Amino acid sequence: MTLTLATAGAPALWYLSRGSGAVSLILLSTAVVLGIVDERHWRSARWPRFTLHGLHRWVSLFAVSFLSVHILSAVLDSFAPIRLLDAVIPFAGKYRPLWLGFGALAFDTLLAVTITSLLKKRIGQRNWRAVHWLSYAAWPVAVVHGLGTGSDVRAGWLLAITAACVAAVWLAVFVRIWDAAPGPRFASLGALAAVPIAAVIWLPQGPLAKGWAQRAGTPARLLPVSDVTPAAGTQRDLFSPPFSAYLGGSETGSSDDFGDERVDIALRITGGAQGAADIVLQGQPLAGGGVSVQRSEVTLGPASDPNRYQGRVVSLENTDVVAEVTDLAGNSLRADFRLALEGRRVEGTVSVVPD
Numbered sequence: 001m002t003l004t005l006a007t008a009g010a011p012a013l014w015y016l017s018r019g020s021g022a023v024s025l026i027l028l029s030t031a032v033v034l035g036i037v038d039e040r041h042w043r044s045a046r047w048p049r050f051t052l053h054g055l056h057r058w059v060s061l062f063a064v065s066f067l068s069v070h071i072l073s074a075v076l077d078s079f080a081p082i083r084l085l086d087a088v089i090p091f092a093g094k095y096r097p098l099w100l101g102f103g104a105l106a107f108d109t110l111l112a113v114t115i116t117s118l119l120k121k122r123i124g125q126r127n128w129r130a131v132h133w134l135s136y137a138a139w140p141v142a143v144v145h146g147l148g149t150g151s152d153v154r155a156g157w158l159l160a161i162t163a164a165c166v167a168a169v170w171l172a173v174f175v176r177i178w179d180a181a182p183g184p185r186f187a188s189l190g191a192l193a194a195v196p197i198a199a200v201i202w203l204p205q206g207p208l209a210k211g212w213a214q215r216a217g218t219p220a221r222l223l224p225v226s227d228v229t230p231a232a233g234t235q236r237d238l239f240s241p242p243f244s245a246y247l248g249g250s251e252t253g254s255s256d257d258f259g260d261e262r263v264d265i266a267l268r269i270t271g272g273a274q275g276a277a278d279i280v281l282q283g284q285p286l287a288g289g290g291v292s293v294q295r296s297e298v299t300l301g302p303a304s305d306p307n308r309y310q311g312r313v314v315s316l317e318n319t320d321v322v323a324e325v326t327d328l329a330g331n332s333l334r335a336d337f338r339l340a341l342e343g344r345r346v347e348g349t350v351s352v353v354p355d
């Protein structure tokens with residue numbers, strides 16, 4: 001039996017989606033700042049108005065291009081269930097629907113802004129301007145999407161990038177409304193002051209808090225084990241099939257003298273049961289980074305006896321692994337592992353039923 005384990009393709013697309021998301025946000029923020037500068041008629045001999053105009057246009061087009069990469073890679077990646085429709089119809093998806101929905105809303109708005117800009121001559125200045133104002137609304141919606149959806153928010157770099165983007169746009173908007181009449185000026189400045197206050201209140205109990213992935217609407221099978229809060233009474237010390245449980249562990253790869261690749265996935269089982277599992281896959285390395293599997297060994301059992309059940313993989317599709325294992329008394333189990341590989345870290349779920 002030759003099976004194929006796809007270890008490289010999926011994470012590469014997931015990384016591309018995250019990286020291009022961050023770049024899109026930087027470009028979008030730059031476009032908003034340049035738009036405000038252009039609107040204010042700030043210029044100098046070094047930066048004549050048409051240069052600013054062109055820069056704003058090019059950065060905006062770049063932002064939309066990077067967004068296409070961001071969206072396509074998120075859709076093509078098999079890690080999360082995201083359809084192309086979820087990118088244009090807000091709040092309808094299965095993966096973090098509210099927060100992904102904000103992304104779709106921002107994307108729809110930017111699409112409208114881009115299309116009307118390209119058709120400016122046909123639709124007239126007044127209509128174009130009305131739609132163009134929406135880009136001011138799209139930007140904060142996109143920021144909230146990045147913070148609510150991004151896996152990298154708790155890793156400081158994305159938070160730092162987002163904070164820098166917010167600071168730049170905040171400053172540009174502040175200067176823009178400073179010249180307004182006193183009434184609108186004070187109302188707008190009040191709203192502007194509320195932004196950092198809202199961020200300081202929301203972030204620590206939202207995206208920066210433990211358990212956010214679960215609260216944000218990540219499907220259970222993709223939840224990192226560290227983010228799962230078991231419901232009261234579901235924690236069992238026993239290892240008594242049938243059960244469904246969470247997995248967390250690591251993958252190590254090595255190759256032998258004959259050029260065969262060996263992938264060892266060591267997992268801890270928590271939640272619906274307490275135990276351990278080990279999946280070893282051996283075979284020829286594939287050009288794309290996976291392994292064409294020819295031999296396998298699987299062990300499964302309670303933490304006190306992790307090798308109680310032994311067997312092999314009977315089906316493997318990308319990172320969904322089905323194994324059949326038997327104990328010394330001849331009792332057989334079927335274990336359905338749904339794995340998510342991220343670098344060397346492995347997370348996911350397992351459901352175990354008597355065979």
Ligand code: HEM
Nearest residue numbers: 018021022025074087103104106107142146149150151152
């Ligand atoms: C103006 C529009 C958008 C901007 C500026 C934007 C930006 C971002 C940013 C900055 C992140 C965080 C990346 C990270 O964690 O490193 C992110 C995450 C994400 N975005 Fe968007 N996005 C937009 C629209 C969309 C749309 C329409 C989709 C629909 C497919 C989408 C799908 C995702 C997904 C799935 C993630 C999570 C990736 C992860 O786990 O980190 N985004 N986005």
